[in-house]
Amino acid sequence: MKQSDEELLESVAKSLRAPVRASDGFEARVMAAVRTPERSSVLAWVVRPRVLRLSPLAGLAAAAGIALAVLSLDRAGLQREQPQVAVAPPTAAASVDTVQLVQFMLVAPNAQTVSVVGDFNDWDPVATPLREAAGAGVWTITVPLAAGRHQYVFMVNGNRWTPDPAAPLAVEDSFGMPNSVITVGESAS
Amino acid sequence: MIRAIARSLALCAILLACAALAAGAQDARLSARLDARTVTAVTRVLDSARTRSLPTEPLVQKALQGAAKRAPADRVVAAVRELLSELTVARSALGARSTEAELVAGAGALHGGVPAATLTRVRGLRGRDPVTVALGTLADLVARGVPVDGAVSAIVTLASRGASDADLVTFSNQVGRDIAAGAPPAVAARVRAAGANSGARPATVPGRPDNAPRGGGRRPAGQVPPGRP
Known part of the structure; x- marks a missing residue:
């Protein structure tokens, strides 16, 4: 029994020791694959996995960098969301943000619609429509304006730009259609 | 240790670059x-x-x-x-x-031909008070046809006398009414400035039949209102 086991093991080992014959061309294909250049040294460097070890100090520095980046993004977003609010300088005591209610008025008896369009509503012709008072042709609206010099113009019937006949015209006329101008002070004086 | 710091700095640089790109993104409007x-x-x-x-x-x-x-x-x-x-x-x-409002008002004045040195002078005369209304009034005068020299002279004179924003608004409205009534712009600005300086009642401006205010009324300080057509 023991003898037969040894013979069996010997026969198995013999078969394992025998050289394996691969199919024709196998060796050539393997060598060709080995000789193929890498895709790109940069790409290989990027996709190659690696272990990143950070000391506590380096970790703190990285965290500070992330916090700084997030704050920068946050501030940039806030500036876009609140474009109309003037920012007071930190130490200018006399410069106080002021928002005043301003009434715009236009007499236009034959108008179907009147709106006020200016730098306080992104020059949107439909954002701030005036209301006609009891069909008398007097169109009004009250708008809160931040401190500053604002340019505006009335839009009558959705297609006619009309400067405010009672307000000064802006000296700037970049687009060939004059604007009216209103100045809202920053101080209460 | 040095490699770790270098890696951290590189990471910070990448993050800051991302933040800068985000800040420079296009405005949706x-x-x-x-x-x-x-x-x-x-x-x-x-x-x-x-x-x-x-x-x-x-x-x-x-x-x-x-x-x-x-x-x-x-x-x-x-x-x-x-x-x-x-x-x-x-x-x-x-x-x-300077605040954004002041810069916009200053840009308007410059656009009208007011020298940059005048802006500096007005800033000095107004002390720590904002110059938005002073510069806005200056630009308005120029837009109304007052020669730049005359407009500058009027505003500098008023500012040097400590005129408030409300005084400047009143002055601007008076000059506007005078011009609408036929007064030469330069004369209207000069006479009204002189009247404001003296503290006396508004002077009679040549070319205008009377000085009675027309329409409107008192307005909030520091505000040039769109008046009644």
């Missing part, structure tokens, strides 16, 4: 109302303003104004660039702590 080429050109101007720490909102509004008035793209970009130049000069003349 522009993208919605201007073609892509114009948005790109205007965004470059906005980026330039940011690097100079100048406000970008007035530039955005200038571009939106052009879009609302259906101005050609080249004209929109040129107007935005011109305003950036004026804001730059205004900030230089008025100081780094």
